[in-house]
Amino acid sequence: MSGLLRAFARLLPLALLTGCAAKSPALVSEALQPAAGGPVTYLVGSIGPLGRDSAYTNQRILLRKRGAQDGAAAWWGFAEVAHTPKDIEEVRGPDKQALPGEASVFVMPLKPGDYEFYDFQFFWNGYNGGYSSIRAREQFLVPMHLEAGKAYYIGEFRSRCLGLSACMFFHGDQQPRDEVIARRYTPGLPPLQALNLNMAPAFPFVMPLPQAAQPAK
Amino acid sequence: MKKILFLSASLLLAGCAGTQTLPDPRIEAGQDYLPPIAVMVDSLEHGTELRNYLRESGVFSKVENGVAGEGQTQVMVKLDAQRKVAPAPLLFLSAATLFLLPLQSDLDTKADFTVMRDGKVLKRYHYENYMAKYAWLLDLGIPEREENIRRVARAFARDMQAANQASKPLEAQR
Numbered sequence: 428m429s430g431l432l433r434a435f436a437r438l439l440p441l442a443l444l445t446g447c448a449a450k451s452p453a454l455v456s457e458a459l460q461p462a463a464g465g466p467v468t469y470l471v472g473s474i475g476p477l478g479r480d481s482a483y484t485n486q487r488i489l490l491r492k493r494g495a496q497d498g499a500a501a502w503w504g505f506a507e508v509a510h511t512p513k514d515i516e517e518v519r520g521p522d523k524q525a526l527p528g529e530a531s532v533f534v535m536p537l538k539p540g541d542y543e544f545y546d547f548q549f550f551w552n553g554y555n556g557g558y559s560s561i562r563a564r565e566q567f568l569v570p571m572h573l574e575a576g577k578a579y580y581i582g583e584f585r586s587r588c589l590g591l592s593a594c595m596f597f598h599g600d601q602q603p604r605d606e607v608i609a610r611r612y613t614p615g616l617p618p619l620q621a622l623n624l625n626m627a628p629a630f631p632f633v634m635p636l637p638q639a640a641q642p643a644k
Numbered sequence: 645m646k647k648i649l650f651l652s653a654s655l656l657l658a659g660c661a662g663t664q665t666l667p668d669p670r671i672e673a674g675q676d677y678l679p680p681i682a683v684m685v686d687s688l689e690h691g692t693e694l695r696n697y698l699r700e701s702g703v704f705s706k707v708e709n710g711v712a713g714e715g716q717t718q719v720m721v722k723l724d725a726q727r728k729v730a731p732a733p734l735l736f737l738s739a740a741t742l743f744l745l746p747l748q749s750d751l752d753t754k755a756d757f758t759v760m761r762d763g764k765v766l767k768r769y770h771y772e773n774y775m776a777k778y779a780w781l782l783d784l785g786i787p788e789r790e791e792n793i794r795r796v797a798r799a800f801a802r803d804m805q806a807a808n809q810a811s812k813p814l815e816a817q818r
Contacts, residue, residue, distance in 0.1 A: 494673055494702030541674075545699065565709055566696045570677070628706060 450504065452511040453535040454487075458497040461538050466575035468539045471609045471619060473583040475503040475511075475530030477519050477597060481588035483528075485509075486549045488584055488596070493541035493570065501533040501584070506552070514608045519585075530585065532608040534616065539575040543568050544624070547632060549586070549594045559591055567628040578617045580605065581624065585636065598626050599636035662777035662788030666795045669802040671701055678808055680706035682716060687723040690793055694723065697797035703805050714762065719800075722756040725793065743781035751775040751792045757800050769803055771796045 452474065461467035470490075476482040487502035504510050511531035518527045545568060550560040573579060583601045588594040606619050626633045681704055685691035691709075698707045712718035728750035729735070738745040757769040775792040779785040 491700070494671055494700075496700065541702075543702070564692055566699050568699055568706060570705075 449510055449512040449531075452502055452531040452533040453499070454502060455499040455535060455537060456497050458495075459492060459499055459537050461536055466539050467536050468573040468575055469578035469613070469616060470499075470501075470535040470537060470542075470573065470581055471533065471578055471605060471616070472501060472581040473515060473530045473532045473585075473601065473605045473608075474501050474596075475515065475528060475585060477528045477585040477587050479526040479528070481551075481591055482549070482586035482594055484549055484551045484588075486586055486594075487547065488544060489546040489548065490542050490544050492538075493543050499535060499537060499542075501535060503529070503531050505529070515604070528585065530583065532605050532612070534609045534613045536613075537573060539573055542571050542573060544571065544581075544629070545569070547596060549588065551591060561592070561594055563632050567632070569624050569626060569629055571622055571624060576617060578619050579622045580619045581622050583636075584633070595631060596633045597636040598633050662775050662785055662791075664773055664775050664788075664792060664795060666771065666773035666799060668795055669798040671703060671798060671802050671805060672809075673702070675703075675805060675809070677705035678703055678804060680704065680708060680716060681719050682708040682710055682712035683719045683721060684710065685721040685723055687721075687725065690723055690725055691721075693790070693793050694721065694797050697794045698801055700794075701798050701801035703801040712761075716761070717766075718760040720758040720760065722758075723753070723796075724755070725751055725753040727751055738780070746778035746780040749777050749779035749785045751777075751789050753792055753796055755796045755800075759804075767807070769800055771799050 474486065474488060476484075476486070483505065485502065485504045485506070487500040489498060489500050491498040502511065513529050514532045515530040516527045518525050545566045546563050548560060548562045550558065552558055571579070571581075580600075580602045583599045583605065584596040585599065586594060586596050600621070602619065602621060609619070610616055626635075681698075683695050683698065685694050687694075695707050695709060698704060728748065730738070730747040730749075734745075734747060738747045751774075753771075753773045753775075755771045757771075759766045759768070773792050773796050775788050777785040777788050
């Protein structure tokens with residue numbers, strides 16, 4: 428019994444430390460994970476709330492292999508036990524006194540092939556165990572072809588919400604900033620090339636970042 | 645006695661797998677996307693679900709909800725998905741056992757797809773899929789019900805892809 432307690436006492440700090448560590452903002456289902464030594468392609472971008480409105484909650488953009496249910500997601504989370512790295516923290520917009528928005532840079536290793544960006548999700552854990560979530564009722568299709576040995580920049584996805592009923596992402600280009608952070612996470616990352624996706628099918632859930640919300644140069 | 649208990653527990657924990665009469669359609673990968681389609685479904689419950697499964701098939705470049713524009717393909721779907729549930733006395737009996745007694749929870753789907761362009765009917769497709777399932781407290785059979793509609797959508801996507809590959813332009817029926 429005392430041995431068990433001793434083992435528990437040793438493991439507890441380790442468990443607490445790993446529990447508090449930031450989680451990877453890239454989630455890839457097993458079927459899409461590249462095999463060891465096999466061909467790999469990288470999808471790089473950033474995701475997070477633009478400010479401290481209702482969008483300051485768990486959120487993710489969803490991708491899937493074309494024609495399959497196998498999926499991958501880039502997510503941002505802020506909960507104490509499941510948060511993603513605070514890679515970017517800045518105030519956007521005219522109110523410089525506002526609390527800063529945050530974002531995480533993701534580097535998603537995938538098997539090469541055809542993929543689709545098809546949906547997003549915001550979810551809130553309310554008080555008393557309440558839970559609410561929103562996503563697109565009618566999904567959309569933004570196709571992309573990812574080749575082996577290449578790294579693609581999908582852009583930054585910064586969210587805004589009106590209450591808990593209407594949320595959307597602003598899509599912008601911050602490749603130089605995100606690339607520096609991405610290379611810190613994955614040193615051997617191939618040269619990053621912009622995907623230049625046509626996000627029109629994802630309207631109104633994904634819209635171009637307005638000029639007023641561009642970061643100050 | 646232990647064996648019987650173990651077998652009963654495994655059966656309850658594993659649930660009763662649902663069966664579908666329509667095999668999972670094989671869609672050829674690597675083909676070009678087909679032009680956009682506009683899909684109207686006469687089912688409030690399953691309309692969005694069906695369109696999302698058509699999007700998931702990876703066959704169409706765009707699946708819109710509503711009326712097609714000029715020259716665009718319109719698909720009208722008559723979807724009849726009937727739940728077949730156990731008779732009331734069995735339902736009460738199951739409730740009395742806190743839903744540990746499995747209950748029939750089947751889904752019988754019949755779907756008619758009419759492909760049109762500029763008001764002319766080009767082709768009609770008919771699919772049937774019967775999902776048989778015994779559901780209980782910890783296994784309500786929701787994934788099986790979703791799979792039932794998904795297979796119907798994928799069967800239509802496969803047939804549209806095959807019609808396109810056969811290079812037989814869909815012509816108006818006389």
